[in-house]
Amino acid sequence: MRGRHVFMQSLVKHGVRHIFGNPGTTESPLIDSLPEYPQIDYVVALHEGVALGAASFYAQATGRTGVVNVHVAPGLGNALGMLYSALKASSPMVVTAGQQDTRMRLRDPLLGHDLVAMAAPVTKWSVQAERADELGPLLRRAFKIANDPPAGPVFVALPIDVMEQETDIDAIGPGTLYRAGRPDPDGVTDVARLLLASRAPVIVAGDDVARAGANDALVALAERIGAPVWVEGLRHQLSFPSTHPSARGAVPFDAAAIRKALGGADLVLLAGGPFFEDVWYAAGDPFPDGAVVVQLEESPQRLAYNYAPQAGLVGQLQHTLRAVHDSVGASADDSYRTAAARRNAALKAAKDDETASYQARVQKAWNRLPMSMARAMSEIRAAVPANTVVVDESITANIDLARAFEFSKAGDYYSGRGGGIGQGLAGAIGAKVAHPDRVVVAVSGDGSAMYSIQALWTAAHHKLAIVFVILANREYRVLKHNLDVYRQRFGELMNHPYPHMDLTQPGLGFVDMARGMGVAGTAVTNPDDLRAAIARAVASGEPHLVEVAIEGKR
Structure with a gap:
């Protein structure tokens, strides 16, 4: 079989339903293969940035790997801004570009460039297939890396001659991968102990809560401990219902303003995000003085990356949040439950006041x-x-x-x-x-x-x-x-x-x-x-x- 068939069959085996792209001459092997694979739709854009942005949001919305096809060096250059955004959004994506025939490498062919170097700074992995025998294993690895927490885009350059080479090495599927690890029981107990000792807890939620399907688990924990919930300043997803009494909106964009927003919190629980993405410099860290910091993440890479928490847990967020919720519930005494209920009532009253104030503002500006x-x-x-x-x-x-x-x-x-x-x-x-x-x-x-x-x-x-x-x-x-x-x-x-x-x-x-x-x-x-x-x-x-x-x- 030819390399292009290995490529297309790899997409099929990884459950790909759509390719977002802007075709060019070096993408001819891919484009010419599409009629043989009617189960994959090609969504055509007039600019590579549009194709990549669409694929990133598609990946966020479906949880599937977004696949993008752009055109050699200028096309990849057009897409780099959106590729950066996809990296920051942790969108699982396999981004491909056609590459000139490798036999012309020393002739500096038209549109030729080092695509791997171009994409490397804004991807998790950037690679060029050098022979058709590599395509099956390489694409399997690309999909794996794109989906390993924290997810993100990878880039694969596809030279036109490699796509047309013959190979006996078939496409390889992903297998059944269980990435949703359970949190360490001792860590759950430690986090619950800190929450039970808190009298003014605050939660800041990131996009990973939504991607993990953990919204309901976060709501349950917030209600159990009586905590307001903030979300990241820039967010791709909805990780907490906007009308819930505990919802406080998005955190600001500098450490001092975040510290002020978190008020008198004596504990800040960070769940599922990079925390924090500042725009302006401000001295100090974003946490109120003396506040205990707890961090829950799906990736060891993000845990304690920017700040040192007193306790940190790695595990699938739905499992982790539910485990902490249950541990707090099992250990809470009547006085804690009463205090949490009082905090919840105060949050509801504040939300009602906020809503009324906003409606008054709307009416004032109505005409x-x-x-x-x-x-x-x-x-x-x-x-x-x-x-x-x-x-x-x-x-x-x-x-x-x-x-x-x-x-x-x-x-x-x-x-x-x-x-x-x-x-x-x-x-x-x-x-x-x-x-x-x-x-x-x-x-x-x-x-x-x-x-x-x-x-x-x-x-x-x-x-x-x-x-x-x-x-x-x-x-x-x-x-x-x-x-x-x-x-x-x-x-x-x-x-x-x-x-x-x-x-x-x-x-x-x-x-x-x-x-x-x-x-x-x-x-x-x-x-x-x-x-x-x-x-x-x-x-x-x-x-x-x-x-x-x-x-x-x-």
């Missing part, structure tokens, strides 16, 4: 023109079904989005990691492929949308019924906020303008752009029209873009 972010999120939420999947790149509108929607379970919400923009529109492609029977709404800022606007064509081409909501404030609003923070931190003048941060002269016409790629569009400037526009877009059963004029930085 503002241009439309307030708070009203825009309220109208969008009112127009979509309860089971809607939201792909979020709203950035400065993120707080309003999180307050307006009721996200209850993993799979309701996806966003991007790593800080690179442009993930929302591309990610919506992957989310819709993963959730074909659910309404998918992508909410993106206008600046972010321009990084992956070609995703609209992919939605039209594959008939993916996604509602793309573009929040058009005609500026990089988040950069203006960050420039204000920079000026304040470093003593710069605050009355300077914001250079090169306005998206005007000319303005961006998203409805026209959408029409040019086969997607119908609606422009909304009157707040009273937004709810109906979103409802019509959902009801159309086709991809539809809604451009919403919203307020800029005041």
Whole structure:
């Protein structure tokens, strides 16, 4: 058999259902093999970054390995930003690129380059297949490494001559791998002891909680110990229901602000994340003075990597959280249970006050023109079904989005990691492929949308019924906020303008752009029209873009 058949059969044996890609000449062996493997769909994108972003969100949404096919050096270069984001998101992925015929290696062929070196800094493993005999074992290892905790992308370069070589070495499946290790019983007892000694515990949850299917276990533990639950500042998944009384929102982006947010906590339990991803330097660590730190992770690599916990446990998070929950319950006395119940009641009262305060804020901004972010999120939420999947790149509108929607379970919400923009529109492609029977709404800022606007064509081409909501404030609003923070931190003048941060002269016409790629569009400037526009877009059963004029930085 030829190398290309080994490649395709490896995908089949690893349960791959979709390849996301942008084809080129060196990818001819793969593309020409597709008709022989109808069980694998090829989702074509007009830009490699869109293909990779879609595959990353698909991997997050399904738990399957995302497979991407990009085109030699320039194509891989186009994808590197999204590849970085996939690495930060711990998305299990096998990223491939066609490579020039190895017999031309010393001739510096057109489009040739060291692809392995290009991909290495933003992958878990980067390798080139040198002969067809390697393909079966190499791909088995690639899928294994991509899925070993913490998961992440690997890169495989596929020279065109290797894909056409004959080999007797067949594709190799993954076998049955039991990665969900149980936590050490002594460690569970130690963590439970620390929790029982705490009078003001706080939990910070990472994306791994959702990926492990451990949301319910985290809710149960939070209720048992009476702890508020924060989530990471940038998150890809929903690890804790947003409307639960214990939900406190996302932590800030510097150590001092995180320390302040965690308040008077005497114990901080970190569960399933890198902890913490700062934007700004601040002296000290992010924990309140004297607080005990406990860390629960699925990977030894993450345990005690940035901070030294008093107790740390490695194990599948659902098992670990349930084991700690049960150990606390078995050892808690009446006074502890009473104190935990009192903390839970206080959290509910605070959540009710917070909700009422937010509703007052929404009403105060209801009639503002241009439309307030708070009203825009309220109208969008009112127009979509309860089971809607939201792909979020709203950035400065993120707080309003999180307050307006009721996200209850993993799979309701996806966003991007790593800080690179442009993930929302591309990610919506992957989310819709993963959730074909659910309404998918992508909410993106206008600046972010321009990084992956070609995703609209992919939605039209594959008939993916996604509602793309573009929040058009005609500026990089988040950069203006960050420039204000920079000026304040470093003593710069605050009355300077914001250079090169306005998206005007000319303005961006998203409805026209959408029409040019086969997607119908609606422009909304009157707040009273937004709810109906979103409802019509959902009801159309086709991809539809809604451009919403919203307020800029005041």
